[in-house]
Amino acid sequence: MNGFTTALEVAAQLTEARLQAEIAALPESNVRAAMAYAARGGKKLRGFLVLETARLHNIPAEMAVQAAAAIEAIHAYSLVHDDLPAMDDDDLRRGQPTVHVKWDEATAILVGDALQSLAFGLLARGDAAPTPDARLALIASMAQAAGGGGMVLGQALDIAAETASAPLSLDAITALQAGKTGALIEWSACAGARMAGADPSHLANYARALGLAFQIADDILDVEGDAALAGKRLNKDQTAGKATFVSELGLEGAKMRACDLITQAQDALQTYGDDAQQLREAAQFVIARSN
């Protein structure tokens, strides 16, 4: 998987540089400093999916990097807010103190808020897609993916599950995760087609399977992983008594389900032929993290 890991690293560098330049252009403030901190590091898998699917649709990387930076800004905002004491209450993220620990809660709230605004600003730029209509399609779909029918809905279901009397069913966990992590992954994978004004449905099928596999792998990591390597607290779900794919399917069952999903994700790429090789390897990578 050498080709893929190199492509992922290049995408991460390109995406982070674009995002950091955008943050650096803001007026100086504590919030700006904390935004830069929150945006650094991470795999930038979502940015990679944007750049790679853009390449499949002949969109130049200089253009696609705006959308890659935008989705990573949304992802970074969601992590900063998720880590807050009122939410997941995490002190460590990517091996470093979380924003509310290093600064304070008020700053962390504002950092998330400003990163979300910045994401939409990036997509409205003249160079974010070849046509105004394509830029508007990116914006409309991002509002959907991030908002109360997408990511935030997943988080709301997650909070509701914590106080529910019975553990969630497998279907309910799947619905929750489709919002919580799936919506942004799907947006990222569909971005290339949207920029080109093409039909994103094959990429959406790829992304839905990939996103679910990603979440199952996360649940497996939470049980089997090495906290030092993961750079975050593990065993959270088990401690909290939360229903997860692992608690419902067992460790082996979860691994098998993740493998099935990867095959499904790869099958969805047939129409793109050999050109989609990096996306196939990305799917392998997602579960390799937990194997």
Add this chain to the structure above:
Amino acid sequence: MNGFTTALEVAAQLTEARLQAEIAALPESNVRAAMAYAARGGKKLRGFLVLETARLHNIPAEMAVQAAAAIEAIHAYSLVHDDLPAMDDDDLRRGQPTVHVKWDEATAILVGDALQSLAFGLLARGDAAPTPDARLALIASMAQAAGGGGMVLGQALDIAAETASAPLSLDAITALQAGKTGALIEWSACAGARMAGADPSHLANYARALGLAFQIADDILDVEGDAALAGKRLNKDQTAGKATFVSELGLEGAKMRACDLITQAQDALQTYGDDAQQLREAAQFVIARSN
């Protein structure tokens, strides 16, 4: 000012109906219920400014109401986050328990996040402005006004001021307020021109004077107002020892400055002639609240 107060009420009803319909179209969740709660009531002055400046530029109300609902969604999100314990820690808003009191902090964080996404989604709609370029101009300017160079910057400066060793200068208070409340008011007043692809500079001048007068009036209300009428806790700034326009200029000085600004705002509308009468009355209204 009968014509104006009627126009303000009509605008408030139209804007809130659009915003509530948008929220109601989301999948059911606690967050959706709390979004509807956060979006109800209020003067909807920003929505009025959008609708009224749109009318000046011959944009139909059915179109302008998307942008009016969008800016009120941003305003509502900023209030929900501002009221959080880590920020202003307010229990009462528009005479009712704040979102984190009625639900919880996690829900309040998510409600603000989802309202922001929803705002950008509204502006990306096919019917939000006559051309795709005009819609993109609304989105780019909103990202700017709401983000780390606009409203959030003002809030960051406000937080920094609380721990600063010396009270803020008048210039620093003005800069802070230009971000904190001025940026959204300016966006609202410029929206009509932006929708029509016209030059928003006269409306921007109007809005900058109006926004500053609005904030000075708020500072006066904080000292002189009736908490029951205002529907929120008063005397906050004085209790917190914060520098405000009143603490710097004195009560009479602040009132005179607000009056000067209103004249300035009205002068900026000359180019629009009699058509801008409602906007002139809106400027009067802003300081009438505190007299």
